[in-house]
Amino acid sequence: MSDVFYISTAIDYTNGSPHIGHAYEKVLADVIARYQRLKGKEVYFLTGVDQHGQKVQQSAEKEGVHPATFVKKLTKKFVKLWDLLEVDYDGWAETIDERHKLCVQKILTQLHEQGQIYKKAYKGHYSVRQEQFLTDRERNEAGEFGPEWGEVVELEEENYYFRLSEHATWLKDFVENSDDFIIPSLRKSEVLNVLDRAGENDLCISRPKARLRWGIEFPFDPEFVTYVWFDALINYISFAGYQASEEADLPEFEKLWPAQLHVIGKDIMVPAHAVYWPTMLHAMGFTDEQIPSLLVHGWWNLKSKDGGTEKMSKSLGNVVDPVELAEKFGVDAVRYYLVRDIHTGKDSDFDVERLVMLFNTELANNLGNLCNRALNMTKRFLGGELVAGEFEDESCAALRAKLPECLERYTTAMDSYKVSDALAAVIEYITAANIFAEQHRPWELAKDEEQKERLASVLNHMAAVTAHATVLLNPIVPTACERLRAQLQAPHLADLKLADLKWDILPVGHATAKPKPVFPRIQLDKEEG
């Protein structure tokens, strides 16, 4: 097991603009990566784009540009979005990268030499329009290939195959016996079910150049390029430095592998990530312990607002553009919503009103306001300087006791990637501080000179909880936490590790900045929708 927390996401296909699903996966992975850094772990976070393939080739042809040009334009969109959403990755995988190509070719050569890859001819039904072979699944109820396929002809074609079937028994054992290959475990049965009834067929991994030019060439047969499996999936190791030359400027593979986690969507779990990928690694000689776990997340479903003919028909009617969302509501609101209102592994319905509601209630009202009232009273009643205060009673002790309680819940949840639960724990903690304020009514205490110690103590407690929250929420809403730290005039909190999160992280005699709302409430116009 390596010391580095290596986490990857699926690489996105550069044939269309990024949507909310892409954004969710990257933000989720980023939150996990930032949490691990908060724990003091060294992290390597890899994400990127899948740029080869037929659809890209076709789209480029349609626009009359070279696929490389086409792909660069779309890649830029993804990079820009990750920038906007504060997705802080360490490695960037582009499958047109020469280093990736070399790695793929090395692997192909080795497996070919080991007899894991062979060539054979296949004859079947081929759709000329779609430029693909058709399977029985493509047949309609009448058992025919429908008009959507255009002209269907019988065609024979030679291709290279990977001996998938040879490893079927191993794979089944592996999945059955591993506890954490699939997270959450409820999806494990889905994989096992698939494995049960399959295993006789090998995997076609090439396309003749006559059909597909935009891919990585087979090193031992220039008439063929690799199909997606032995291209996109390889990114997880190629960009981690697998078999890389010294001048490649890639990480040291041995330090990274195995990856802790491949973060993927449920749509690509079977067959790609739960069948092909482990089998490929196994064939390459990796041991069972060197096969990474899959964190399989659900989807944000887009529902149409009912009650009439919404502008649904237009192809964009349903699309929620993450760029627009971030520009409109801010990065914090979007990041917060994407991991707050879904249980990792499950689906959720995307709803802008809930995005606004969660931002307003939990961040603005609860946390933002706690910070604001604490600092405002500190300024008005104490001249802007937090003082320890000699006062102590049961409620003070009870509030302080909530920190370790919250930490426990937070880490337990985050360690099992349940970000939503972790956030709930933090929010409860903040609420406790607000209740605490009502109990002591510092605005009343300020009127009585004899209550000065108590006033100082109470305000100090409130500010402390705010400070703790900035540490705990930093993985989720980093920019907001930066603003909070600025308000508290406590930039040192940015470097604080989880283990150092104690009650007294704000020094005695600490001066705070002028209070100003960190989370301005979002007002949603009626017309939005």
Added chain:
RNA sequence: GGCAGGAUAGCUCAGUGGUAGAGUAGAGGACUCAUAAGCCUUUGGUCGCGGGUUCAAAUCCCGCUCCUGCUACCA
């Protein structure tokens, strides 16, 4: 067809045998340091439908309905 997951308060969801929960929305209240925020009280549920097991079922068993997804050579 098979398999998996889901169906709980207006909304989003927790809850796996013992008097139905949270957040939010709605209603009322006391307060005022604060981003009309915060705090207190409170109205909402035949827990998809029908059977069964049990002293006791949202929770276990059987059947059904609806939703979602998957069903490894997209050669």
